[in-house]
Amino acid sequence: MTTTGSTADGPPRLEVAGLTVTFGGLTALDDVGFTVADGETVALIGPNGAGKTTVFNAVCGLVRTRRGEVRVGGEPAPPSATGLLRAGVSRTLQGLGLFDRLTVLENVLVPLSGTRLTGDHLAAAHEVLAALGLGAVAAVRAGALPYPERKRVALARALVTRPRLLLLDEPAGGLGAADIDQLARTVRTVADGGCAVLLVEHHVDFVTDVADRVVVLDLGRVIACGTPGEVRRDPAVEEAYLGVPAGEVRP
Numbered sequence: 001m002t003t004t005g006s007t008a009d010g011p012p013r014l015e016v017a018g019l020t021v022t023f024g025g026l027t028a029l030d031d032v033g034f035t036v037a038d039g040e041t042v043a044l045i046g047p048n049g050a051g052k053t054t055v056f057n058a059v060c061g062l063v064r065t066r067r068g069e070v071r072v073g074g075e076p077a078p079p080s081a082t083g084l085l086r087a088g089v090s091r092t093l094q095g096l097g098l099f100d101r102l103t104v105l106e107n108v109l110v111p112l113s114g115t116r117l118t119g120d121h122l123a124a125a126h127e128v129l130a131a132l133g134l135g136a137v138a139a140v141r142a143g144a145l146p147y148p149e150r151k152r153v154a155l156a157r158a159l160v161t162r163p164r165l166l167l168l169d170e171p172a173g174g175l176g177a178a179d180i181d182q183l184a185r186t187v188r189t190v191a192d193g194g195c196a197v198l199l200v201e202h203h204v205d206f207v208t209d210v211a212d213r214v215v216v217l218d219l220g221r222v223i224a225c226g227t228p229g230e231v232r233r234d235p236a237v238e239e240a241y242l243g244v245p246a247g248e249v250r251p
């Protein structure tokens with residue numbers, strides 16, 4: 001399918017084209033295509049099982065693709081975690097994946113631990129912790145924090161490498177209104193700094209607030225793509241997803 005969103009200055013930060021992923025007899029993604037430009041925030045939405053996390057996994061080389069390609073900054077997406085880091089790709093996980101016995105600071109330093117830690121690394125970690133309001137808990141064990149703060153630690157860990165492409169898997173999930181507002185401000189700041197942001201999210205109001213464009217998946221296919229307002233008015237989207245309360249599994 002055709003893709004949109006490239007910039008006049010060069011290739012889009014992320015380009016997904018014709019992506020098809022199967023698990024045995026199940027087609028999880030079928031000819032999925034979209035782009036995310038530098039400084040743009042794109043939301044992937046759709047009902048449970050639509051294929052959103054599989055898109056993330058395909059971008060990160062965690063699932064084998066049957067057809068199609070993923071390009072980051074115009075180059076084929078590197079297949080390894082180290083290669084992705086070098087290409088400026090960071091990701092958060094639905095399950096957070098924090099090390100509960102490590103302190104907040106130690107968790108945030110994990111992506112930098114492949115190289116010898118320097119004063120610059122520490123400065124970057126403290127800077128991102130302060131930006132996310134976590135400076136006071138830098139020395140606290142991550143496992144001792146309440147969920148909203150743990151979630152911010154996971155975001156800080158993704159930001160410490162100063163990514164050019166940030167993948168956020170359900171960043172608003174489990175958060176209350178005040179934390180979602182703070183998250184929205186953070187996402188806007190990151191995108192304003194030129195980072196491309198791709199997020200998977202069920203929270204429609206949050207998506208409407210932060211996304212420049214929305215890609216709607218249903219049963220592994222892109223059924224709509226446009227601004228939040230455009231997709232909200234799309235009858236196919238209403239039927240597939242928006243008529244279903246957030247997080248509810250369609251029968």
Ligand SMILES: Nc1ncnc2c1ncn2[C@@H]1O[C@H](COP(=O)(O)OP(=O)(O)OP(=O)(O)O)[C@@H](O)[C@H]1O
Pocket residue numbers: 023026028046047048049050051052053054055
């Ligand atoms: N490793 C796997 N093996 C087999 N099937 C899988 C695997 N991963 C995902 N699937 C299937 O692929 C489809 C898409 O799953 P995926 O997790 O990408 O959906 P999703 O849109 O992220 O859903 P949710 O909103 O519930 O997280 C589902 O039918 C799921 O059961």
